[in-house]
Amino acid sequence: MNWLSRITPPGVSKMFSKRDTPENLWIKCPVSGEMVFHKDLESSFYVTPAGHHMRIGPDLRFKYTFDGDWETVESPQVARDPLKFRDDKPYTSRLTAARKKTGRDDAMVIGVGRVDGVDTTILVQDFSFMGGSLGMAAGEGFLKACEVAVAKRTPLIVFTAAGGARMQEGALSLMQMPRTTLGVQMLKDAKLPYIVVLTDPTTGGVTASYAMLGDIHIAEPGALIGFAGPRVIEQTIREKLPPGFQRAEYLLEKGMVDKVVDRRDLPRTLGNILRTLLKRPEHRPATGGVPAARAPEAQTQPAPSQG
Template identity: 80%
Template structure:
């Protein structure tokens, strides 16, 4: 404490004390550079005025998707750190940090509720949990979601968001690609719809497996969708890739995506798709819009 602090009356000091201000009150839009107030962003379903769709977690995604309430399904348990993997820190430490950050056991959340009146099983991939990487827990969760849909005779909607396979689980992670394909086949045999909503980003082994096996593929505007990274592809083929390559709109143009849908329209579009695939009559009552 310096001599000036000793002479300053306590009341005056408190007037100029640094106040704790949340760091997330404002967000800078990566498209326009505009600063958006967090309350305005929430009211707009986390879409900036320039149309940038901000990444959202499972809780917010489910609230925006279901009509009202929903039931969360417990995830199956899997072995923890089976390979005892370590890079600059142990895999177990990385898992513990991700669980503390998100409050969840892994990158998948399964819930059952109604979308525009249609009872639906929904699987959401959480990118904030180690980049939504595909590991044993994620693979088991996908199978659990498929089994839940078959047991309850509901369609399955999956919101993908991943950076690829989880390298800390080695070949056990890669084995989840064919295993999730088995889940898709279970739905096909039961004649139940499987709809994929591709969100930013969906890459790597997820794109190479269940993300591209849907009966219908929707995508949010501007979502990055691909297998290898753009820089890797350019270095491999030694050519400059076209503008907008691997973005949702580019994939729509090339036929890999059926429709690019704004977040506010997703519940309505999903409801129409599911109602058509399930051969249900059109809704007669107005269904409430997703909560902000």
């Protein structure tokens, strides 16, 4: 404490005390290191000036993809800890911490609304909930989204983001891989479009199941997409992988992805694809509060590969 603080009356010092500054007021771009004001980042769909697509949760996905309001659908409840699994802490403790952090019961969130004028069901996988891992609850959430789409006669769009199957549920989590394929078959039998948007990262059993069963596969720029991680592959084959391996642009070149689309262009792109598959005329939705496309100066900036 300095001498000025000692002689200043308490009431006066409280009047001129420093205001608390939010920790997330400025956010650092992982690619360029540039500090970006959070309001600017929000208005640009959380795409930095360098073109890096930051990870976002279900609420922002719905806000940026749907034309306006949307309706959320509750996923079915499952057994909390069927195997009584414990590593360095009980599985129930990990679930409790993840639910407290995200405010959600599990990784899958379902929304129903309009995408560029087309009634659509959207399923978003929340990576912040235990890495978006595929477990019993996530499998039930996927099947519920398929059932909702069939009941409402809407296409289904799934935004994937996962590190793989949830190890704490053992074989029960692996069983969700074939179960989700049954949901995809429900959509095909109903002749409804199923579109997958691959976001960073989409790996493991999710990639090995419903993430690669779409009618159309779209990826966000720079997204990591694969089964095993690049470091695991390098250690296994003892060879250096090519630059950009398992990134969206590399997979587009190899034919594993149909299109790489900037997040700010996704609503219009998805709308055009849906109208084409459903054989519907073009629709011009009313302009809302969220920007529908990226700024002209950003269109010419290539998205850099992520390290």
